[in-house]
Amino acid sequence: xxxxxxxxxxxxxxxVFCEQRDGVILGTGYQLLSEGRKLADDLGVELCGVLLGSGxxxxxxxxxxGYGADKVYICDHELLKDYTTDxxxxxxxxxxxxKKPEVFLIGATNIGRDLGPRVxxxxxxxxxxxxxxxxxxxxxxxxxxxxxxxxxxxxTPFEDTKNLKMTRPAFGGHLMATIVCPDYRPQMSxxxxxxxxxxxxxEAKSQQTVLEHxxxxxxxxxxxxxxxxxxxxxxxLVDLIGADVVVAVGRGxxxxxxxxxxxxxxxxxxxxxxxxxxxxxxxxxxxxxDHQVGQTGKTVHPKIYVALxxxxxxQHLAGMQDSECIxxxxxNGSAPIxxxxxxxxxxxxxxxxxxxxxxxxxxxxxxx
Numbered sequence: 001x002x003x004x005x006x007x008x009x010x011x012x013x014x015x016v017f018c019e020q021r022d023g024v025i026l027g028t029g030y031q032l033l034s035e036g037r038k039l040a041d042d043l044g045v046e047l048c049g050v051l052l053g054s055g056x057x058x059x060x061x062x063x064x065x066g067y068g069a070d071k072v073y074i075c076d077h078e079l080l081k082d083y084t085t086d087x088x089x090x091x092x093x094x095x096x097x098x099k100k101p102e103v104f105l106i107g108a109t110n111i112g113r114d115l116g117p118r119v120x121x122x123x124x125x126x127x128x129x130x131x132x133x134x135x136x137x138x139x140x141x142x143x144x145x146x147x148x149x150x151x152x153x154x155x156t157p158f159e160d161t162k163n164l165k166m167t168r169p170a171f172g173g174h175l176m177a178t179i180v181c182p183d184y185r186p187q188m189s190x191x192x193x194x195x196x197x198x199x200x201x202x203e204a205k206s207q208q209t210v211l212e213h214x215x216x217x218x219x220x221x222x223x224x225x226x227x228x229x230x231x232x233x234x235x236x237l238v239d240l241i242g243a244d245v246v247v248a249v250g251r252g253x254x255x256x257x258x259x260x261x262x263x264x265x266x267x268x269x270x271x272x273x274x275x276x277x278x279x280x281x282x283x284x285x286x287x288x289x290d291h292q293v294g295q296t297g298k299t300v301h302p303k304i305y306v307a308l309x310x311x312x313x314x315q316h317l318a319g320m321q322d323s324e325c326i327x328x329x330x331x332n333g334s335a336p337i338x339x340x341x342x343x344x345x346x347x348x349x350x351x352x353x354x355x356x357x358x359x360x361x362x363x364x365x366x367x368x
C-alpha cells in the first residue's frame with residue numbers, strides 16, 4: 001500500500017530519534033524518551049526509540065528502554081557511521097513509511113535542526129521547531145495554560161482531540177504559540193535540549209526492551225556529498241544545561257559590563273558553577289550566545305540559580321524558573337524576578353555580588 005501522510009488513521013505510536021555521536025547517545029534522546037513516555041501513555045500506544053549508526057552497541061540500545069522506550073529500531077550500516085543529511089533522511093523516511101508512527105520527536109541539536117525539516121518535507125507533513133512543551137491530552141494542556149498564560153481557560157472552547165499540541169516561542173520569544181498538525185502524519189517536532197526532564201533510569205524496564213534490527217537499504221548513490229574530514233572545534237562552550245549552579249547576569253551590568261561579568265565569574269567559581277546571561281546581555285555583545293538562558297536560549301534546572309541584575313522578563317523566567325533555589329539581586333525592589341525567587345536581595349549587584357562571593361568563600365574556609 002502506497003504511503004499517504006493524510007491517512008491519519010493508519011499511523012500509531014510515538015517515536016524518538018536518539019542521536020548518537022561517535023557511538024555515544026546524546027542526553028537529549030533520554031530527555032525526549034522521558035517526555036515521549038508520557039505522550040505514549042496518554043495515547044495508549046507504544047514508545048519507540050530510533051537509533052542510527054555503524055556498529056551500534058546493543059547495550060546502549062537496551063539502555064534506551066530504561067528511559068521509557070518499549071522498542072528500539074536499530075538501523076546499522078557503514079554509511080551511517082558519520083552523519084550526512086542524505087543518508088539519515090533516506091533511512092528515517094523509509095522507516096516511517098514502513099512503520100507509520102503518529103508522533104516523531106527529534107532533539108533540536110545542530111544535527112536535529114538539519115534533519116527534522118528534511119524528513120518532514122519528504123514525508124509531506126508538518127514540523128514545529130524548537131518546542132518547549134508538548135501535550136496530547138486536552139485537560140493536561142489546559143492545566144499547562146492556566147499556569148503559563150493569560151487565557152481564560154475555563155471559558156475558552158477547546159477541540160477535544162488527541163492531536164499533538166506543540167508549544168514554542170514566537171515573535172522573538174515575546175509570545176508562546178501552540179501549533180497542531182491535524183491533517184498529516186507523523187506529527188513532528190524538534191525539542192530543545194534541556195527543556196524536558198529525564199526520568200530516573202529503570203534497569204528492569206531496560207532489560208525488557210525489544211530491539212528490532214532494520215534491513216537498511218542504502219548505497220553511496222543515495223548520498224550526494226563526500227565527507228572528506230571532520231574537524232571538531234577546540235572552543236570550549238559553557239555547559240549550562242548540566243551545571244548544578246548558574247550565576248547569570250542581566251541588563252543591570254550595563255554601566256560596566258566587563259566588571260559585571262567578572263563578578264559573576266568570581267561568584268560562579270566560589271560556588272563551583274558557570275556563568276549565564278539574559279538575552280539582552282548576549283544581544284549587546286557582552287558575552288557569547290552559549291551563555292544565554294531563556295526561551296530563545298537554553299533551559300536550565302540547576303540546584304542554585306543566581307540572577308544578578310536580571311529584571312525577570314517572562315522570556316527569561318521560562319528558561320530558569322524550575323531551578324531548585326533562585327537567589328536574585330536587583331536594585332528594583334518590585335522587579336518580577338523576585339516573585340520567582342527563593343531569596344531576594346534589593347541592592348546594587350556591583351556591591352552585593354562581591355560580598356556574596358566573600359561570604360561564601362569565608363564560610364567554606366571556616367568549615368575546613
